[in-house]
Amino acid sequence: MNNTPLVQLENVSRIYxxxxxxxxxxxEFSIHLQAGEFSVLCGPSGSGKTTILNLIxxxxxxxxxxxxxxxxxxxxLGRSALxxxxxxxxxxxxxxxxxNSVLTAFENAEFxxxxxxxxxxxxxxxxxxxxxEVGMAELAERRPDELSGGQQQRIAIARxxxxxxxxxLADEPTANVDSATADAILDLMERLNREQGITFLFSTHDQRxxxxxxxxxxxxxxxxxxxxxxx
Amino acid sequence: xxxxxxxxxxxxxxxxxxxxxxxxxxxxxxxxVTFTASGDYAYTNMINTSAVMxxxxxxxxxxxxxxxxxMDKRLLDAEExxxxxxxxxxxxxxxxxxxGQAMFASGAKSVGGxxxxxxPDQETPTYNIFLRTLVEGQCFTADEEHGVVxxxxxxxxxxxxxxxxxxxxxxxxxxxLISELSRVSGIFKTGDDSVDGALVLFPLxxxxxxxxxxxxxxxxxxxxxxxHREASALQRAFARIWAERPDIDILRWQQSxxxxxxxxxxxxxxxxxxxxxxxxxxxxxxTNTLLxxxxxxxxxxxxxxxxxxxxxxVIRLVLLESCWLAVVGLALGVVITTPWFLxxxxxxxxxxxxxxxxxxxxxxxxxxxxxxxxxxxSGMWIGGAVFSLTLVAGIFPAFxxxxxxxxxxxKQG
Numbered sequence: 001m002n003n004t005p006l007v008q009l010e011n012v013s014r015i016y017x018x019x020x021x022x023x024x025x026x027x028e029f030s031i032h033l034q035a036g037e038f039s040v041l042c043g044p045s046g047s048g049k050t051t052i053l054n055l056i057x058x059x060x061x062x063x064x065x066x067x068x069x070x071x072x073x074x075x076x077l078g079r080s081a082l083x084x085x086x087x088x089x090x091x092x093x094x095x096x097x098x099x100n101s102v103l104t105a106f107e108n109a110e111f112x113x114x115x116x117x118x119x120x121x122x123x124x125x126x127x128x129x130x131x132x133e134v135g136m137a138e139l140a141e142r143r144p145d146e147l148s149g150g151q152q153q154r155i156a157i158a159r160x161x162x163x164x165x166x167x168x169l170a171d172e173p174t175a176n177v178d179s180a181t182a183d184a185i186l187d188l189m190e191r192l193n194r195e196q197g198i199t200f201l202f203s204t205h206d207q208r209x210x211x212x213x214x215x216x217x218x219x220x221x222x223x224x225x226x227x228x229x230x231x
Numbered sequence: 232x233x234x235x236x237x238x239x240x241x242x243x244x245x246x247x248x249x250x251x252x253x254x255x256x257x258x259x260x261x262x263x264v265t266f267t268a269s270g271d272y273a274y275t276n277m278i279n280t281s282a283v284m285x286x287x288x289x290x291x292x293x294x295x296x297x298x299x300x301x302m303d304k305r306l307l308d309a310e311e312x313x314x315x316x317x318x319x320x321x322x323x324x325x326x327x328x329x330x331g332q333a334m335f336a337s338g339a340k341s342v343g344g345x346x347x348x349x350x351p352d353q354e355t356p357t358y359n360i361f362l363r364t365l366v367e368g369q370c371f372t373a374d375e376e377h378g379v380v381x382x383x384x385x386x387x388x389x390x391x392x393x394x395x396x397x398x399x400x401x402x403x404x405x406x407x408l409i410s411e412l413s414r415v416s417g418i419f420k421t422g423d424d425s426v427d428g429a430l431v432l433f434p435l436x437x438x439x440x441x442x443x444x445x446x447x448x449x450x451x452x453x454x455x456x457x458x459h460r461e462a463s464a465l466q467r468a469f470a471r472i473w474a475e476r477p478d479i480d481i482l483r484w485q486q487s488x489x490x491x492x493x494x495x496x497x498x499x500x501x502x503x504x505x506x507x508x509x510x511x512x513x514x515x516x517x518t519n520t521l522l523x524x525x526x527x528x529x530x531x532x533x534x535x536x537x538x539x540x541x542x543x544x545v546i547r548l549v550l551l552e553s554c555w556l557a558v559v560g561l562a563l564g565v566v567i568t569t570p571w572f573l574x575x576x577x578x579x580x581x582x583x584x585x586x587x588x589x590x591x592x593x594x595x596x597x598x599x600x601x602x603x604x605x606x607x608x609s610g611m612w613i614g615g616a617v618f619s620l621t622l623v624a625g626i627f628p629a630f631x632x633x634x635x636x637x638x639x640x641x642k643q644g
Contacts, residue, residue, distance in 0.1 A: 059537055060638040080541055087539020098534045102240035115539050159538070 004071045006166060006199055007033035007056055012065035014051050014222075025051040026222040028065070033201060035166065038193045040210055041203045043219035049203035051222070053169045056201065057090050058082045070166060087115050091160030091198075093170035097152040099144040099159075105151075106131070106140040109158040116163060130162045131155075134188055150181030154188065161192060167199040174206050186212055234544065238551035242559075245524070249556065252520045256560020256621055259513040261568045263506055263613045268572065268603035270502050274495050275604060278459045278484060281595045283360040284426070285330060285347055286487045287453030288462050289469070291316070294480040296450060297487065302331055302442050303404045306479060309449035315472065316454045321465055324358045324455040326350070329438045331450065333401040335381075335431060337389035344385065344429035346399065348438035348449075358455050361419040361432055368393045368417035376437050378416035384428030386418050393418070399431070403442045411441050423591045459484065460606070491595055510620050517556070517624035525549060525628040532632050533640025546633035553625025557618045564617065575603035 014026040026048040033039060041049045054060035055067050058074050067074045069089065077085060086092075091112075099108045106127055113123045131137040134154040144152055153173060160168045170189070174182035190212060192198045202209055210216055218226040242249050282288045291312050293304035306312060309327045316325040329348035334341055349359065352373050356363035361380060362370050371378020379397050381389075391397060393415050400410045413433065420427055439448065456462060462483040469481045485492035525532070532545055579602035590597045 054638050054641075057537065059641065060636075080543075083536065083539055083541045086537060092534075092537050094534065098530070100237075100531065100535070102237065102244055111535075112538050115541075115544070 005032035005068075006035045006037075006070060007031070007201075008066070008068040008071075009052070009055065010066045010068075012052075012055060012062045012067060014048075014055060014060065015063040024222055026055070026062075029222070029224055030065075031217060031224065031227065033167070033199065035199050036193070036197050037215055038190065038200050038213060039202070039215040039217060040213035041201065041217050041219060042205055042210055043225070044205065046221075047219040048222035049219060050171055052219070053171050053201070053203050056167070057092060057169045058086050087112060088163065089166045091163065091165040091168040093153070093156050093160045093168060093173045095172040095175045097144070097149070097156045097176070099152055099155055101144050104141050104143055105136060105147065105155045108144070108155055109140075109162050111159060112163045126162055127158075130158045133161075133192070134158045148181075149177045150184065153177055153181070153185050157185070157188060157192075161196075161198055165198075167201060170200060170202045172204055172206070173202065174204065174209055179208070182206070182208055234548050235551050235555075238548055239555050241524075241528075241548075242552050242555050248520060248524070249559065252517055252556060253560040253563050255513050255516050256557060256617060257564035257567050259510060259617050259620070260561060260564025260613065261571065262509050263617065264564075264568050264572060264603075264605065264610075265575075266502050266506050267609045267613060268575070268605040269601055270499060271606050271609055272602045272604035273597070274499070275459065276598050277491060277495065277592075277595045280360065280598075281488050281491050282453070282455060282459070282484060283358050283363075284595065285328065285453065286451070286482075286484065287326070287358075288456040288459050288484050289454040289466055290451045290482050290487050291454065291469070291479055292451040292482065293478065297480070297482060300331065300450070301406075302402055302450070303406070305329075305404070305444060305448045305450050306452065307445055307448050309452050310447045312452045312479070316452060316469070319465065319468065319472075321457050321461050322454055323457050324355075326353055326358060326453045326455075327435065327449045327451075328453055329435060329442070329444070329450045331401060333399045333431070335385065335389065336398045336400070337391055337395065339390040340388060342385065342388055342429070344431060346401075346431045346433050346438070348433045348435045350435045358453075360421060361430070364419045364421045365417050366420045368415070370432070371416045371434050373434070373436070375416060376434055377411075377413040378434055379413040380417040380419060380432040381415055382427035382430050383418050383420035384424050385431065386415070388428060391415050391418075397431075399433075401441070404444060409441055411437065413437065421596060422588050423596050425591070426596075494592055506616075510616070514620050514624040517553075517621055518627055521549070521553060521556075521625050521628040522631065524552075525632045528632075529635065529640040529643040532635070533637045533643070536637035537641065542633040544633075546629045549629035549632050550622065550625050553622050553629070554618075556625075557621035560621060561614060561617060572603055572605070575601070579603070 009029055009031045012026060012029045013024060016023045016025055041052055043049055055062055109131060110123050110127045113126060128137060131140055134157055136151060136154050136158060139147060139151060174185060186209060189200055193200050214230050216228040293306060296304040313325040313327055316322050327350055331346060333346050334343055351370055354362060366383060370380055381391060395415050397413050397415060398410055400408060403409050456465060466481050466483050473479055536545060579600045581600045583599035586599055588599060590599060
């Protein structure tokens with residue numbers, strides 16, 4: 001059995017240059033995530049949650065330290081290799097859905113598969129399956145502006161999981177939806193984690209999300225404050 | 232989902248901006264067609280007018296005649312050359328001519344000038360501007376060996392009228408001076424005083440005899456083409472046919488009329504330069520619009536890159552948007568340019584009040600009515616240039632979109 005953690009962050013720091021001032025968004029942060037986790041990065045605004053998601057998601061590079069995904073050091077990968085890694089192994093769910101407004105729900109969900117050059121027939125089957133999973137098969141031909149916030153977030157989740165990624169990174173996924181919709185979205189993600197073994201890592205300060213997490217990684221001022229694993 | 236479809240939808244996202252930008256491309260097409268088509272018409276007109284003023288689109292002559300046009304430099308078998316030329320596809324006419332300098336005298340005065348000796352049985356007004364512009368009398372016939380057609384200005388200078396005597400003096404093939412008498416059978420008026428005051432048409436038989444030429448000799452065979460742009464190709468074709476003839480040379484109109492060729496080349500260059508500068512201004516506007524569109528969508532590009540889109544694919548997407556913009560702009564350009572082009576091709580703008588009826592340049596009369604004519608290759612060139620320019624205008628915005636790190640783009644919005 002392979003015991004390599006899915007995600008490894010070793011002494012990671014991320015320092016931004018803002019004018020003449022250096023700002024440390026994350027300082028000497030280390031953590032391991034195993035496949036199948038349903039974990040939450042929590043902490044107040046500015047604590048470094050999104051920066052850590054960006055580092056794990058190969059969108060940003062650490063100033064110091066090492067980020068590994070499935071054992072691969074991301075610093076050793078070029079721009080195109082990182083793009084391929086994001087396409088094939090990582091799913092993203094953003095706070096404000098960020099669906100492409102010129103694409104239908106189906107096309108938004110299909111986007112990553114199209115980037116992977118998967119044949120059209122297979123794409124259609126997988127997209128319709130996953131839209132069925134998130135309860136959006138009926139609205140597949142609608143454009144984002146014809147969908148509610150909750151429906152858009154379901155499409156965003158479908159887009160994130162359709163390529164069967166190793167991990168889904170969700171940045172404040174419930175921030176822009178009402179309580180009922182937030183619960184429905186969390187139910188969906190929990191089910192996908194439980195039934196399909198998809199690893200989820202959230203960044204949030206929403207208590208409802210934290211209540212459902214099996215691991216809570218508390219951040220403060222860019223440092224690990226407390227790593228709480230629940231039963 | 233194809234990138235091309237996505238690019239089209241992106242372009243249609245802001246229809247008003249797309250239409251305004253496409254109109255600037257269309258305006259570029261309109262300007263380019265205006266500049267190019269007026270040039271194509273004017274140059275063609277000048278070249279064809281120049282051809283019917285004596286030398287044709289191609290002239291076959293003695294190799295040294297161009298540099299030292301003395302009467303001893305002649306073609307001995309001009310008639311055979313003419314027949315050969317007439318059998319060549321693309322050739323519409325071929326005329327045997329003797330051209331040279333002479334002194335012309337009447338009872339009143341004498342003036343120096345140029346003569347063209349023609350065969351009245353072969354010559355037609357289509358290929359001889361002087362016969363086309365006869366204002367008095369008619370051209371001499373083959374039976375009238377001593378007939379002469381003079382320009383109106385020369386007739387005025389020498390106080391000549393129809394039937395009056397004209398004495399001309401020239402050097403023959405041996406360099407000896409000879410004089411002959413002729414009578415005015417016609418007077419032409421091209422409108423260009425420099426031509427009308429210095430040119431005379433003689434019968435070929437008279438001049439052949441006066442110069443001591445052989446029965447089929449002449450100084451040149453002027454060849455007229457269906458399309459002046461074929462001059463180089465036909466020159467090469469004739470050179471191949473007469474490769475074994477060191478006694479003849481084939482000149483294109485550009486070689487026989489270097490002043491005109493130079494004038495057209497310089498004018499064309501300025502025309503292109505002007506079009507290039509206008510194109511640059513339009514391209515800068517398109518770049519600005521596309522860049523604005525890209526900057527507004529930075530977060531969207533960040534999301535697409537986060538989802539795994541390669542930088543090259545982002546660049547391609549924006550370039551495809553440029554392509555679509557070029558297609559829409561070209562289509563719009565055709566729509567707005569067609570009525571203007573048709574009007575100018577059929578009616579044109581008459582500048583005779585401004586420049587007069589007898590304006591000439593490079594020794595050639597210029598049509599005072601500005602009209603349009605667009606060669607197929609010019610149309611293709613305009614389409615290609617406008618398309619390329621629009622595509623080039625999209626390169627910087629495309630690279631801006633594709634090379635910005637995704638995390639930077641995601642911070643936007």
